[in-house]
């Protein structure tokens with residue numbers, strides 16, 4: 001494979017042999033820098049040509065940013081530090097060891113493109129061997145992940161045993177590498193500093209003194225929007241200067257020696273454990289935003305010419321000549337070699353094998369560990385009771401079933417944290433007390449979650465493993481994603497489903513797609529626990545929402561929604577041990593309900609994903625439901641049996657993605673009638689998909705239309721009269737079942 005890395009044989013005769021260094025860079029390093037920067041520019045040019053020839057489909061260049069790339073690679077430790085670059089970082093990736101051929105494979109979308117196997121646009125770098133982590137097109141999402149990456153490195157350094165491979169769960173498939181003094185580099189453009197996640201990341205890196213270099217490559221434009229519109233006062237360095245523990249640098253990023261010296265100082269600060277660094281480089285963008293943009297529409301020639309005068313490739317060439325480091329012959333030799341190399345690489349890349357259509361489903365989920373398999377099916381250590389009834393048609397507690405769902409979730413977290421030192425818990429209010437000394441002095445009991453689900457975990461496992469996050473949901477999920485990419489198993493909490501939306505970019509565009517978009521090079525298996533649902537009497541709009549179908553509509557995410565304590569324990573354990581990201585939905589109303597309590601099932605009890613439970617067998621109609629509607633549907637079904645002798649088969653899905661189609665089909669084939677009942681608002685909800693599948697695949701088995709019972713198409717109101725009218729009640733379920741039976 002061709003490489004742009006240091007060539008020791010290079011032109012010794014052309015090098016003016018001086019011991020002199022330039023801001024710490026030797027003559028040889030400057031020659032290497034020129035080779036890489038020139039190559040970077042020429043790969044861009046080649047891609048642009050190929051795009052015009054319609055042989056590649058998208059182009060975005062690193063032009064103008066090349067000096068920053070080589071400076072960062074030279075100042076940091078390739079292969080041991082971690083890199084979250086952005087699309088302008090072509091020169092960085094080349095300097096770290098990626099090849100032009102690999103980049104051109106990305107441009108054509110070849111099967112062997114190491115970044116994504118043809119799934120992502122070119123310039124979305126991912127090189128596992130170089131610790132260059134997969135990135136998306138969403139500007140700014142990489143920043144919180146980089147913070148999580150740095151946190152993981154620190155955690156493994158403090159808990160080295162946790163990095164060991166262990167068979168039998170996700171750890172078997174996750175190599176952990178870390179260095180005690182490692183740095184995480186993350187880069188972004190000036191426009192991207194306007195994203196909230198940027199500020200969330202700075203805040204946490206500052207507060208935790210994390211070894212992260214934030215590198216803002218300021219080319220003064222975000223597509224057509226100039227920097228003074230993005231950034232109050234037009235200079236991001238001024239705005240961030242108050243963050244504690246940071247080392248700050250602001251400089252001309254078109255000069256590799258200046259950039260190198262600044263990045264070296266930044267790296268020293270980070271490696272010494274003093275905290276993060278903020279590196280603000282003024283660069284240029286000579287080639288428009290991308291090939292889909294024409295900057296002449298919004299930038300006059302005068303401005304573009306002023307930029308061109310600072311072109312880093314040209315500037316370095318002039319510098320090498322002026323300093324006598326290379327003569328014209330030396331320059332020409334490098335350029336000719338690289339031109340020929342890129343030509344040959346382009347020819348090879350154009351002939352490379354393309355990905356086959358049948359591979360599209362590869363790596364949506366882990367290919368190594370299947371959480372729907374029998375490996376995740378274990379029996380409770382103590383026999384679980386059947387759902388008992390009080391003989392009057394309502395679900396009643398079994399006297400021996402004394403653990404609530406809240407109890408068993410807490411116990412499962414405790415068990416798994418004892419078993420697996422990679423499990424860490426964070427979120428809003430999840431710690432017993434952030435001011436640890438109060439706990440140590442036994443002045444307080446500790447909180448452990450607004451619903452007390454994480455109570456006592458910090459006391460047992462310490463503040464390294466259980467801690468409060470800032471009040472920022474993207475911060476929670478973004479950091480957790482970075483940690484999981486490195487091999488930790490964060491089990492994070494979103495306090496209320498109603499407040500999950502700030503994390504939506506991370507939950508939709510990042511976490512579930514990391515494996516697929518990197519063609520299995522990276523993955524981020526973690527658990528997001530979320531308190532969800534209504535029936536709270538006073539929960540109102542912002543403490544009662546459902547919305548699970550938004551997430552079941554996201555490939556790559558497992559979505560679980562237990563209705564009772566035993567399932568919650570078994571499914572949570574599967575969620576923690578499996579190799580996929582899991583959204584674990586916990587119904588607040590069920591946390592301490594008498595329905596569905598169970599004895600502790602032991603530290604290894606697991607329920608596989610995608611396996612429904614027949615809560616009650618029946619012959620006349622099938623009710624498919626989950627969550628807090630399960631006990632309500634059971635009550636309605638029992639009343640229907642008593643009063644009308646209708647036998648209802650009640651199915652609790654337990655897991656919404658994947659869901660148990662076989663159980664639904666078997667039941668509907670038997671009863672020929674189907675009702676889907678769910679707590680979310682009716683339209684576009686989870687039931688729509690199930691109803692469509694039944695209509696599509698079981699049409700000939702149906703004796704009646706497929707029915708749905710759900711909430712009204714409103715949000716949930718505060719006043720209980722309104723809440724009752726909005727959420728599906730036992731009476732609504734009873735009526736719908738009776739009508740369906742009578743159809």
Ligand SMILES: Cc1ncc(C[n+]2csc(CCOP(=O)(O)OP(=O)(O)O)c2C)c(N)n1
Nearest residue numbers: 088137138139189190191192219221222223
């Ligand atoms: C979250 C998000 N919003 C919008 C876009 C579309 N977009 C792609 S690049 C870009 C401008 C980025 O500007 P800047 O951060 O300054 O980086 P530059 O391209 O100038 O290097 C925009 C708006 C996106 N990719 N992601």
Ligand SMILES: [Mg+2]
Nearest residue numbers: 189190221222
């Ligand atoms: Mg910009």
